[in-house]
Structures are given as C-alpha cells and as structure tokens.
Amino acid sequence: MNEGLIIAIIIGISIAAVPLIFAAIGELLVERSGVLNLGVEGMMIVGALAGFVVEFHTGSSFLAVLAALLAGMAIASIFAFLTQILLTNHVATGLALTLFGLGIAAFVGRSYTEENIELISALHIPVLSDLPVIGPLLFSYNPLVYLAFVMVFLVWWFLFKTKQGLILRAIGDNHDAAHAIGHNVVRYRVLAILFGGAMAGIGGAFLSLVQVPIWGEDMTAGRGWIALALVVFSSWQPFKVILGALIFGGITILQLHAQGFDVRISAQYLSMLPYIATIVILVSLRMRDKNKTNRTMPNCLGRIFHSTS
Amino acid sequence: MKYQLEIQNITKSYGNLKANDEISLNIKPASIHALLGENGAGKSTLVKVIYGSLQPDSGQMQWCGEGYSPKSPFDAREQGIAMVFQHFSLFDSLTVAENIILGLDDISLDTDFTEQITKYSKQYGLDINPQQVVGDLSVGARQRVEIIRCLMQNPKLLIMDEPTSVLTPQEVTDLFITLRKLAEDGCAILYISHKLEEVRQICTQATILRGGKLVQNCNPQDYNKQELAEMMIGKKLIQLARSNITTGQDIFSINNLGRKSEDIFGVDLHDISLTIKKGSIVGIAGVAGNGQDELMELLIGEVEAPAESLVFKDEDIGRLNSHQRRQLSMFFIPEERLGHGAVPDMGLHENMLLSRPQQSEMTNYGVINWQNVEKLTQQVIDDFKVQTQSSKMLAKSLSGGNLQKFMVGRELIQNPELLIVSQPTWGVDAGSENNIHQSLIALADQGSAILIISQDLDEILTLCEQIHVLSEGSLSAAVDMKDNGLAKISNLMVGSEKQ
Numbered sequence A: 001m002n003e004g005l006i007i008a009i010i011i012g013i014s015i016a017a018v019p020l021i022f023a024a025i026g027e028l029l030v031e032r033s034g035v036l037n038l039g040v041e042g043m044m045i046v047g048a049l050a051g052f053v054v055e056f057h058t059g060s061s062f063l064a065v066l067a068a069l070l071a072g073m074a075i076a077s078i079f080a081f082l083t084q085i086l087l088t089n090h091v092a093t094g095l096a097l098t099l100f101g102l103g104i105a106a107f108v109g110r111s112y113t114e115e116n117i118e119l120i121s122a123l124h125i126p127v128l129s130d131l132p133v134i135g136p137l138l139f140s141y142n143p144l145v146y147l148a149f150v151m152v153f154l155v156w157w158f159l160f161k162t163k164q165g166l167i168l169r170a171i172g173d174n175h176d177a178a179h180a181i182g183h184n185v186v187r188y189r190v191l192a193i194l195f196g197g198a199m200a201g202i203g204g205a206f207l208s209l210v211q212v213p214i215w216g217e218d219m220t221a222g223r224g225w226i227a228l229a230l231v232v233f234s235s236w237q238p239f240k241v242i243l244g245a246l247i248f249g250g251i252t253i254l255q256l257h258a259q260g261f262d263v264r265i266s267a268q269y270l271s272m273l274p275y276i277a278t279i280v281i282l283v284s285l286r287m288r289d290k291n292k293t294n295r296t297m298p299n300c301l302g303r304i305f306h307s308t309s
Numbered sequence B: 001m002k003y004q005l006e007i008q009n010i011t012k013s014y015g016n017l018k019a020n021d022e023i024s025l026n027i028k029p030a031s032i033h034a035l036l037g038e039n040g041a042g043k044s045t046l047v048k049v050i051y052g053s054l055q056p057d058s059g060q061m062q063w064c065g066e067g068y069s070p071k072s073p074f075d076a077r078e079q080g081i082a083m084v085f086q087h088f089s090l091f092d093s094l095t096v097a098e099n100i101i102l103g104l105d106d107i108s109l110d111t112d113f114t115e116q117i118t119k120y121s122k123q124y125g126l127d128i129n130p131q132q133v134v135g136d137l138s139v140g141a142r143q144r145v146e147i148i149r150c151l152m153q154n155p156k157l158l159i160m161d162e163p164t165s166v167l168t169p170q171e172v173t174d175l176f177i178t179l180r181k182l183a184e185d186g187c188a189i190l191y192i193s194h195k196l197e198e199v200r201q202i203c204t205q206a207t208i209l210r211g212g213k214l215v216q217n218c219n220p221q222d223y224n225k226q227e228l229a230e231m232m233i234g235k236k237l238i239q240l241a242r243s244n245i246t247t248g249q250d251i252f253s254i255n256n257l258g259r260k261s262e263d264i265f266g267v268d269l270h271d272i273s274l275t276i277k278k279g280s281i282v283g284i285a286g287v288a289g290n291g292q293d294e295l296m297e298l299l300i301g302e303v304e305a306p307a308e309s310l311v312f313k314d315e316d317i318g319r320l321n322s323h324q325r326r327q328l329s330m331f332f333i334p335e336e337r338l339g340h341g342a343v344p345d346m347g348l349h350e351n352m353l354l355s356r357p358q359q360s361e362m363t364n365y366g367v368i369n370w371q372n373v374e375k376l377t378q379q380v381i382d383d384f385k386v387q388t389q390s391s392k393m394l395a396k397s398l399s400g401g402n403l404q405k406f407m408v409g410r411e412l413i414q415n416p417e418l419l420i421v422s423q424p425t426w427g428v429d430a431g432s433e434n435n436i437h438q439s440l441i442a443l444a445d446q447g448s449a450i451l452i453i454s455q456d457l458d459e460i461l462t463l464c465e466q467i468h469v470l471s472e473g474s475l476s477a478a479v480d481m482k483d484n485g486l487a488k489i490s491n492l493m494v495g496s497e498k499q
Helices: A003-032 A040-058 A061-085 A090-112 A134-138 A143-161 A163-173 A175-180 A185-211 A223-233 A238-260 A267-289 B043-051 B073-079 B096-102 B114-123 B139-151 B169-184 B196-202 B225-233 B292-300 B322-327 B348-354 B370-383 B400-412 B430-445 B457-463 B485-494
Strands: B005-014 B017-027 B032-036 B058-063 B081-084 B157-161 B188-193 B205-210 B213-218 B250-259 B269-277 B281-285 B310-312 B330-333 B418-422 B449-453 B466-471
Touching: A003 A040, A003 A134, A003 A143, A003 A163, A003 A185, A003 A223, A003 A238, A040 A061, A040 A090, A040 A185, A040 A223, A061 A090, A061 A185, A143 A163, A143 A185, A143 A238, A163 A175, A163 A185, A163 B096, A175 A185, A185 A223, A223 A238, A223 A267, A238 A267, B005 B043, B017 B032, B017 B043, B017 B205, B032 B043, B032 B169, B032 B196, B032 B225, B043 B073, B043 B081, B043 B157, B043 B188, B073 B081, B081 B139, B096 B114, B096 B139, B114 B139, B139 B157, B139 B169, B169 B188, B169 B196, B188 B196, B196 B225, B205 B225, B213 B225, B225 B430, B250 B292, B250 B449, B269 B281, B269 B292, B269 B449, B281 B430, B281 B457, B281 B485, B292 B418, B292 B449, B322 B330, B330 B400, B348 B370, B348 B400, B370 B400, B400 B418, B400 B430, B418 B430, B430 B449, B430 B457, B449 B457, B457 B485, B466 B485
Parallel strands: B017 B213, B032 B188, B032 B205, B081 B157, B157 B188, B281 B449, B281 B466, B330 B418, B418 B449
Antiparallel strands: B005 B017, B005 B058, B205 B213, B250 B269, B250 B310
C-alpha cells in the first residue's frame, strides 16, 4: 500500500468518526444527568434534513449547520417536555422520538431526493495544510471536524472542572439527594437534553453536508444507535468517546476499502461489520466488568424523577 | 436575643391530613433540642418547613428575633441552618470532597479546601479522607461526611434527622462527643429521634409531637424512658414477658457453618454452630459488620450452604433455596427492607403474595385469588397498625418503620415453625416496637422457634432466653446470663473476650 492510500484511509476514518463523536458526546452529557434518550437516531436524521434543506435553498453552510443544531434541539425539546414535565418513560419516549424523526425526515425529504448540494469544503490553512503528510492528516479537514474534538474537550471540562458539571453529575447519581440540597433537577436535565439534541443535529448535518452530496432518507443508517452504544463503551468518559468513534469509524472505512480490494466476502457481510463489532465490544466490556461494580454508570439513568415536596 | 429559632402555630396540611397542626416551639442558642414523635407524627414535615423545602399553610417563624420565611433550602442555608438528612443526600459515585462542595453554595470547584475538610475533621473528631469515593464508605463514615458538609457552612442551627438509626453503638458514642462539642461552640442542634434513651442522654429540651399535634415542650431528663414513650404514643406501654417458656425438642441447628466472603468488605464466617428448640427465642447479638449479613444470606438461602450444615426438622436444608425453605415453614425477615424484604415497586398486596409458599389460600392451582390476597393483606395492616392508605400502596412509599411492621406481620400470620429475623425493630418507633415484640413473644408462646439477629442489645435481653454473640465472623457459645452475663456479652461484642 502506498503512502497516499494510508493517508486517505486515516482521513476517511476520522471523517466517519465525526458524526458519531457529535451524537455520542451529546448523549453522554444527557446520560450523565440521568436521562436516557434513545431518540438520537431521530434527532440526527432531522438535523441532517434541516442542514440539507437550508444549504440547498440558501447555499450558506453556516446557516445550514445552525439550522441542523436548532432542528435537533427542537425535536429534543419534545422529549424534554414529555419526560421531564409529563414524566413519561424515557425508553418508550426515546423510541417514539426516533420513529417520529425518521418519519418526518422521509416525508419532508421526499421533495429533495434527486437534489444536489455543494459539500462543505475543507479548510486550507496556509503553510500548515501544505506540509507533507502532517498537512493532509491534521490540517486539511473542514471546520466541523475540529469542532467535534473541541466539543469533547468542552464536555469533559464542563463535567469535571465546573461546579455546574459537578451538580449535573450529582443529579445523575442521585436525583433525590440533589433535590434535597436544593438543586433544580428538571432544569439541569432539560438543558442537558437540549444540548444532546443540538449535538445530534450537527452530527446528522455532518452526514448530509460533508459526506454525501445528495439526500437519502436512510442517511443516518443506524449511526444514532451506534452513538448510544459508544456512550456505554466510553463508560461515560468523554475522551473515550473519541477512541470508540475512531474504532467504529475505522471498521466502516476498512470494510469499504476491503470491498474495493475485492476481498471475497460478500459486500453485505462486510457492511454488517460495524454493527457486529458494536455488539461484540459491548458484550466483552460487560464480561470484563462483571465482577466489579460499574461505578461510572449514572445511578439514576432512565429513572423518572418525582419531586415530592 | 433569647431564642435562636422561634416557631409559632405552624400548620401544614396534605389534603385532609393535617401533618402539622398549630405547632410551636423555641430553640435556645447552643442547646441540643430533641424533636420526638412516632413515625408519622409530623416531625419530618416540621423540619422541612424550617429548612425551606416546604412552605407552611399558616404560622410564623423568627430567626434570631427576626421574621423568617424560607422559600427554599438555599434561603435556610444562607441564614445558617444546616441539615443532616436521614437518607438520600450523598452521591455514591463522587468523592467526599465533591459531595461536600455540592452542599455549599458559594464555593467554586478550584478552591482547594481539602485542608479545610481536614481541619474540621480534626476539630470535631470526624475521621474522614476527602479523596475517597463515598460509595466505598461505611454508614457511619457517610454520616461524618454529611456533618462536615454542614459544619463548613458555619451553621447556627444544625438539624439532624434520626442520626443514630443506622449507627453502631461505638459510632453513636463518637457522634455524641461531636454534638456536645458543637453545642459548646455555640451551634444549636435540633435532634430528631424516637430513641428515648439517647434523647435523655444528650438533649436538654424536648418537643414531643403526636399525630401532627404538639403534646409537650419539656426537659427530657425530668422523665424516665417509659413516661416519654407513653407521651409519644399517647397510651400505656404493655409490659413484656414470656408467660410460659416451654421449650420442646430441637427444631433447627447450624452445624460448623463457615463461609469465605466474596466481597472485599465482607466478613468470613468461621465454624458457626447453634441449636434452637421449639418454643424458644434465641438471640444473636453483635455490632453490625461482624458477619451478620453473611450469616443471614446463608440462613435465608440467598447463598447456598453445605447441605448438612443447616438442619431443620431433621432435614438437611443447606442446599434449598429460600422458597423451598418457606415450604417447610421456615420464614424470614431480612434486614434490608427494600430489595430483600419487599419489592419496592409493587403494592403491599403483591408483596404479601410473593413471600407465600406455592400452595396457600391465596392461589388456586397457580391462579391468584385476589380477594383472599386483599383480605389477608388488610388483616396484616389492621393487626400491625400499618399506616397506609390502602393495601395497594407501593412498598417503597411506606416509611421504613411502617414497612417493617408490615413485613413482620406478613411473616407472623403464616404461623411459622421457625422465624429468622434480622433487626426486627430497626427504624421502628416505640409503640410499634412494643407491638412487634409482643407478637414475637406470642408466636414463641405458641411453640414456634425464633432466631433474632439484632444490634439492639436491649431488644435481645428483653426477648431472648438464649443469647449468642457474633464477633468477627465467629459465634460464641450461649452466654450464661446468671453469672454476670451482661458484662460477658459486652466483652464478646467488642471482641475482647475470645472463647
């Protein structure tokens, strides 16, 4: 294999990882607050559609990303209202959100199938981007890729270096105690859910604005679910999300290249790889942790908070 | 300034229920003031009003002589009121330091206050390591964390909600030293409890509540334990005594039972042997954490034991699970009420059914006869004075003491031939304690055998005629009570006398 191909593969892996990083880091914060939102897939596809539509009509990538962010938040706010105000079950509501998102995207997106947009182009930083090897590897992505990594850092910083982050973790650990000492459980959770929606929205938009120039209703292809698995894989530690996303991204890209190299396994089996890997990794994590108490998992995850006083 | 906090005619209702009805009390600065009452007397409601998590329907409060009406715990803390909760206020996954920061409003995260924590912990004898994760701490250590969290706010009033209900006797002694020191330093303490002996020991003022109403403001040291208990429950306590101790042949024995604990914090059991006769009440005394939990798991059948190490009615039952043991008329009341003793998210009636042997009047060929279930549940509720709105209330919605009454009743009405019970009156108030003790005695008088594992030495001394002590996983022989038995038991409990 030549150098160019290796660089191409590494870039491909990073690009494939970015939507997962966005969606997973948002969900990580949500789960740290004790909320389980299974609607990631739905929020991603709505974000992808909003981004595509706005880009198509305005041609402004900035507005497109902003629209995706707002669309993700809007659909997350439904979830927030249902689970935090009306106290509905997190799992059922999350699943409904996914189905709702997929349905809306298919419906609104119908008139955009056949349409093309111009993909967001990569940055070109003078000097840095022109360096051999390092230039293409580190300094020639589009801005959203850098944003993804910055968001991971910000979420880590927020969770572990700020008082608000500590309160959010405390709420995820024991919402009754947090309430008893006077913290507003519902407000923190609603804000976390909205943040999760925004991140999933951008993650979705990355698919439609950076990876594929045409609209397809199965654009997310289960990436929301993989993002959910990634949160578990990361054991709710932000930086491990990057590691996990790169592994899953890697498998996705490698199977594409394997198909290109005419590996004698049918393409369908190869496309299954990332999903099979998800299951294998989750099971093996569980086997490893079976004997020790999994302390990183938020205790109140998915539990409904009834304010008693 | 005469009083730290004055409370006048506070009333708070939930629907038709008046949880607090015109309650008044005054707390002097630097005093330890007891708030006494049974489960459901309105203690918690009153405290929530003081701490700002509830707003009263009517009535006023004065703090240092000025009007005080907190809208939230933040207001209360700002004035210098701190509270140590009975449960749910620590975060298991966070460190001690993080837990403390969470209770402090104006401290940012980068302030290095490990030093401050250490300072308070030294000053008040509250031994704690700020970097430890709270989930790994013992109950006593958790409470120390809570107290330090409160002390760091330099409170003028510290509210403690049943602080000793989960502590070992040694931890209680340590706590009292801390509290006295605090009061000397000028902090008033509102001490909520139903343990009368303790209250008489450390409190100089007491307010007694019953059914949401004020019974009396008094000095608890002017009354004896029984008088206080009778004021609390509003009627005479029944003197307990076994009418006729007629023991029959051996019904249950533990033979050289040992166990290696899988848990790093667990205790290994060594060579435990014990025999129980029909009609006798046998007690296992000992400080918590000396192998009680491990032993109870083996007795209940949650963990398998060698077949012949447990013998019930001449049958080796070590390998049977708890359901099979129940079929043989062996019944259990575990210590942990939610999770082991009852399913928290199920109704009382469902919990009633779950502990039944397969064949019973509640089922017909496996089909549930809900009418009978209802009837029996209601019977337990009535007989044991369980305070609940209906037999369908979720187990977790009952207060600890109430649920305990229900669980004791649930097992007792099955007329077990052997009842094994851990901490039968843990968290239960004086009236109900009296009631539970009476029922246990009545059961034994009928000829059933009872094994009680309890930390409450008074309870064991009152009820049991054969007493063993569990210490560091070893069980003593039965203690001869005639020959200075109490001193022997105490020595065995602290492990200073080996056999």
